[in-house]
Amino acid sequence: MNILLTGGAGFIGRWVAKRLLEDGHRVWILDDLSNGREENISELRQHPGFMQFIKGTIMDEGLLGSLFDDQRFEICYHLGASINVQDSIDDPKTTFNNDSVGTFYILEQCRKHRTKVVFMSTCMVYDRCTDERGITELHPTKLASPYAGAKIAAENMVLSYYHAYGLPVVVVRPFNTYGPYQKTGGEGGVVAIFIKQKLNGKPLNIYGDGKQTRDLLYVSDCAQFVVQAGYSDKVNGEIVNAGLGRDISVNELASLIAGNPDQICHIEHIHPQSEIAKLLCNSDKAKQLLGWEPKVTLEEGIQLTQEWIQSTDLI
Template sequence: MNNVVVTGAAGFIGRWVVNELLERECTVTGFDNFSNGQRRNVAAFSDNSDFTLIEGDVRNRPAIDSLITEDIDACLHLAAEIDVQESLDDPKSHFETNIVGTQNVLEACRKSDTRLGLVGTCMVYDMADSEKGIDESHPVKPASPYAGSKLAAENLAESYYHGYDFPVTILRPFNTYGPFQQTGMAGGVVSIFTDRDLRGEQLKIFGDGTQTRDLLYVTDCARFIVDATFSDAAVGEIINAGTGTDVSINELAELVATDGTDIEHVEHHHPQSEVQKLKCDPSKANNLLGWEPEVSLEEGVQHLREWMQERDEFRS
């Protein structure tokens, strides 16, 4: 797999997927409209002759057709609208990017015989109340237009696999965090908490803080996405990635907060879309790919804190 396209390449996870591919000596074409991603995220690759960055939108079918051609070996599709609250306020934008955009990518890949790694989300799953963890057979219940549009995109991809024998793998990483993640409301809770702690501001927990998340460090996530996309055994499969351990938001706040940082509970701004318990069962990824996470939560939070202290310009 030498020639690879990454949509959403300048986004948080996309940036690390590009990094992983370049380390594996792939030639990478990144594609991004910079609505969520930022050029500075991929600035470190600007002098790498194996990386090209193209500005464009997955909703633009001609642009996708010219991007994904017969000389492309694989496409890793990460371009998406990702804000849950924004999807509740403006569901149309999520439909157009996450469904229509994915349809454009699917068609271009099908016509050029390019394998596809479609990056979905754990937010499609129904609430879980057991300690077992969520595996790929767990019921789905999208609780926001964001989750609904991502699940619809997955269903489209599955139809291409069954209808055309098209080589696609559907990837559902759990809550991912790390350097280059936004620290505003569109970011993840670990990055938001760490940024606020460094600024000496309160850590605000929505609701009672008993909701749990399985927190996956971004380099582990990127390695999973690349491994699964390139694996013949993974074609046609839906695969989760997580640590297999969840932590409550209350526990996370206590881990992140340093001396003098207050923790406050505030009213939840979208309680109807809250998933109370997210804990991954990553056994399929381990069995099928030999993949397992390498970075603990404590190590990951420390890596993120050190990166933020060194790179203040990346914090929004």
């Protein structure tokens, strides 16, 4: 198939692109490199299915129109977004424009060309988990940041195109994804940041009391889930979660990675109002509709991520 992947030079996008190419599709990547990096996809450029990298923004309606008119995409995996919670609190307008308005522009092209939409949302839209069976797709939402608010607004638009126009769409909500190619700086994920700090002999800084829990999904499992959602008609019009099904407190995660309690310290939280106390995913729907289950354990994933960071110049 001809596939457009927005945000394809980003962390998860790079893994989705790799999977789509391995599955034999022709892939166009659109990314403005605000979060992504061209080096993330450098090894993919040699693949015969890698058609083009376009440095551009989903806010450019003319660019989107030309791309869709020329290539007649059958699926659009829409991962392009502003993803930083703190940035959304400091500058909500940019996040709203990219995540909500930009998604609308994508939807309009997909409606015109009858292109299926796989929309990447986030577990950050959920309220805290109160059930040890985990958070299902029916769990209450709590929009504790403009990032979460913009994602829910976009989700609602995506689903409205399914009901109003019969457009095949699916909303995917992966839980906290980590692994190789994730940034190790302040805007990166907690696993990558902790590993880098450990390797550099620096303290692992935990915001707040560290009792907040996260369900950590290895990136290859996440990419497989996202890709499969595009292939299946069973999830059209649906919201679908994906996670490991195991949560771990940030304190426990730091101990697991550092192995040395003296390297761990607690600092004041920079955005406590957007913190979610407990995140634990229930992926039963993904298993039922897609046959998807995670394959990589947390311990395996941490080891793979550490090996990758050690093999790069990120330390």
